[in-house]
Amino acid sequence: MIVVVNAFLGLPPVVVGLALYMLLSRSGLLGGLGLLFSPGAMVLAQALLAIPIVTALVHSASIELWAEFGGALLIDGATRPRALPHLLAMGRTRLVTAVLAGFGRTISEVGAILMVGGNIAGYTRTMTTAIVLETSKGNLSLALGLGFVLIGISIVVSATIFALGMRGGRLW
């Protein structure tokens, strides 16, 4: 299981995009869903790209935490299910990092969502695909402006997640 997850860590977004495109196309296996060129297809692509990263990071953090504190928690009388929340609370720094890594991959993604979303105005156009479009129209300053807004959003969201994650162990 974890071998598969690790193998998917370096999954190229365009390949995910192409595979989903062929799967969701009307002439593809899941064509009947009518999902191609819809936000649903983009969410699917993003999930496929982010899940391996988040899973791998959480997995490695859990293994280390268990090695360090697992024995102590069990000696204190906790059952395995009851030990879990305490363990995760202690490892929240690393869990936050995992969430941020997943967020970073999805907010910067353009290749896969361009293929399966189709960059339809007002429907499947995102900040990143709008930047690609405006660059192709020669509106370089608008494209750059959008880029700064995207970076701003990314910083604000990351900082918020980080702050929330750090605030008190009881949060988890």
Add this chain to the structure above:
Amino acid sequence: MVKGTLGATILSGLVAMGAVPALSAERITLASTTSVDNSGLLGHILLEFTRQTGISVHVLAQGTGQALATAARGDADLVLVHDPEAEAEFIAQGHGTDRRQIAWNDFVVVGPRADPAHISGVHDPVAAFTAVAAARAPFVSRGDKSGTDALEHRLWRASGIDPTKIGDGSWYRDIGGGMGAALNIASSVGAYTLSDRGTWLSFGNKGDLSVLVEGDPRLLNRYDVILLDPAKHPEAKQGPARRLADWLVSTEGQTAIGAYEMNGEQLFHPSAAAPK
């Protein structure tokens, strides 16, 4: 058919669970070219169409080759493209039906003002291409099977030149990208390229580029709307798609196309009544 039924079953399940919003019947997908979308034409006229009919149109701005391939796979309800040869093949394969011309404009050869190949004022695009090849002056090719790319290759064939075999071929740059990408590169390296007039006029990063060759009949650029053949594509939304195609060639649609201007210049000339 089994595939379709399975998909429909899964879909109805997802809709029931609220995972997927029920698809509105009055929403169609138009596979089209970057030239009519990036120039702002479709955004302008489809607003009017949606207001009159309540049908919303999702535009996929792709090259002609990609747009036809998308429709052939069943992922669009109609196409609006500009490559007569590729369109004829699309119809011959049974994918499309009822092709109608909606508008025309023209292609132009653009290049740096310094004009190292001295093609400014030449009317014959084939002679101009020959001069560019003789000078080994940088030339950007789309290389993406779009309508513009198809015309470029027809012009090279007419000149009897295989540009990849002239010199070491490095002056001829196949970028595999859209019109905007080609113009961006031509503008930054001072290269020649072939562009449709709509994209050229609305392009915001012209830099040192200017129009050098124009006005030849071979540079005519025709836009056709094609419906999908229901026999081969029963999933296409025939009703609303036909309403859009009919509207584009109607007096109202044609007036809307003719009224679209950029910096005081008309980008597309309506031609449904008298196809070029």
